[in-house]
Amino acid sequence: MDATRTASVEEAAAALGAGRLVILPTETVYGLAADASNPGAVAAIFEAKGRPRFNPLISHVADLEAAERIAVFDIRARRLAERFWPGPLTLVLPVRADTPVCDLARAGLETVAVRVPAHPLARAVLQAFGGPVVAPSANRSGRPSPTTFADAVEETGAATAAALDGGPCEVGLESTVVALLDEARLLRPGAVTRAEIEAEIGPLAEAEADARRSPGRLARHYSPKAPVRLDATAPQPGEAYLAFGPGEHRWNLSPAGDLRQAAARLFAYLREADRTDPTAIAVAPIPHEGLGEAINDRLKRAAGYVG
Numbered sequence: 001m002d003a004t005r006t007a008s009v010e011e012a013a014a015a016l017g018a019g020r021l022v023i024l025p026t027e028t029v030y031g032l033a034a035d036a037s038n039p040g041a042v043a044a045i046f047e048a049k050g051r052p053r054f055n056p057l058i059s060h061v062a063d064l065e066a067a068e069r070i071a072v073f074d075i076r077a078r079r080l081a082e083r084f085w086p087g088p089l090t091l092v093l094p095v096r097a098d099t100p101v102c103d104l105a106r107a108g109l110e111t112v113a114v115r116v117p118a119h120p121l122a123r124a125v126l127q128a129f130g131g132p133v134v135a136p137s138a139n140r141s142g143r144p145s146p147t148t149f150a151d152a153v154e155e156t157g158a159a160t161a162a163a164l165d166g167g168p169c170e171v172g173l174e175s176t177v178v179a180l181l182d183e184a185r186l187l188r189p190g191a192v193t194r195a196e197i198e199a200e201i202g203p204l205a206e207a208e209a210d211a212r213r214s215p216g217r218l219a220r221h222y223s224p225k226a227p228v229r230l231d232a233t234a235p236q237p238g239e240a241y242l243a244f245g246p247g248e249h250r251w252n253l254s255p256a257g258d259l260r261q262a263a264a265r266l267f268a269y270l271r272e273a274d275r276t277d278p279t280a281i282a283v284a285p286i287p288h289e290g291l292g293e294a295i296n297d298r299l300k301r302a303a304g305y306v307g
Helices: 009-017 039-049 074-082 120-129 149-159 194-201 208-213 259-274 292-303
Strands: 022-024 031-035 058-060 089-094 112-115 175-179 184-188 239-243 280-283
Touching: 009 022, 009 031, 009 120, 022 120, 022 149, 031 120, 031 149, 074 089, 074 175, 074 194, 089 239, 175 194, 184 194, 239 259, 259 280, 259 292
Parallel strands: 058 112, 089 175, 239 280
Antiparallel strands: 022 031, 089 112, 175 184
């Protein structure tokens, strides 16, 4: 792929139809996209990312009607879809017997993860392509997700036939993942918060029973090369510092203490700080409520604190 050129929607849809990979912007992070029905194309994603094949992929579709062609919706799923789609929410649901989503994309499970993204370029490509598209983050496995076009191309651009530049990602964290099988379970926190989901369908159970059905649950994930030190009130010599709240710092996630701004900047700042070759990346304490649950989840996995 020519890294200096961004493709058109039509070129991207044609590349997907030919079984090739495409860098696709979404409101969450940049994705490495392929035809979800094509096992060869899906296998190419796992190869390009170095991703373990037991880790399922999310199928992206253009609208609720398309989602209902690949998954079985109950009243809870329909309520969440109508409230939060298009947007940064993934639903893990029973798969339809005639689903076009291939077994490899689902990691051999009887469930499928599905989302309707909000980014206009992603939606235009999905409409033009006409089928489900898997699009995990366009980074090598374990690395921070790319939230800019340049970072996505740097990570996996060599494996793609086309790439679309949609500007910096507005959300900056991967989608919230909710499983709706027996109990409703929060498998991965994101920009659609626990409280917002519970306001629609009631209490959420913990993830353990269905954790294997969601991406992003590895104990070490989203990691820069430098070690990450959390809840740091100041950097030690040689460390880069990601601040949060008032103060003059090179990488301040949000001087105003805005969690949405912090989420949008998190992965880009981790990458920028890592390029300075620090002894470690120290990160200021981040509140845990609301969107802070998702930010802290990513930081703990970046530091390898989850296990």
